[in-house]
Amino acid sequence: MSALNIPLWYDFLGRMFRREFDLSNLYVPQKPAYQCRPLINPLGITNNQVFEVCTKRFHGKTWRYINDLGTVHDIVERPDRPYVIWVRDTVEADEEMQGKSAEDIAKEKINTETLFERQLHELKFFDEIAEHLDIKNLTLCAGSRSAGGSVPSCYWFGVEFYVSATYVAGAGPALRARVVVS
DSSP states (O other): OOSOOHHHHHHHHHHHHSSOOOOTTOBOOOOOSSSEEEEEEOSSOOHHHHHHHHHHHTTTOEEESSSOGGGOEEOSOOOSSOEEEEEEOOSSOOGGGTTOOHHHHHHTTOOBOOHHHHHHHHHHHHHHHSOOSOSSSEEEOTTEEOTTSOEEEEEEETTEEEEEEEOTTOOBTTEEOOBEEO
């Protein structure tokens, strides 16, 4: 899916979060030329709430490295109103980000998914395709930091959705960020 279909997003958000959202003032950046998908952050949903919806949607098959994902904060700039990000339409995180740590990404000023956006991405992808993201690799959520400075990551491990964390300088072939246009 690469088109921004607002009615489908209203339906998805309503079903997942059991409430209505106002997207009338939605910020939509220009869509990149490559194959990508839109993700809408309607604002008003926390990291913990989206993780709880993942837990329900995946029948309790989730794990997180800390009980309170509310201690995770974003370090990237986003609009202060409901907004869209565009992210490559791939199952695995971006290959060209392989071997880049969150520290490298920050130095290079590369815009990447936050923890919230990656969790929402998992829910939306599963809702549309009934499959999971990152079954071979991990998405480094380099747009976010834990209270202690570590960087969250998300992946599908065996039969569970994992939210884990790594050091800000952590890098490796299976740890990749997802570049976004916001």
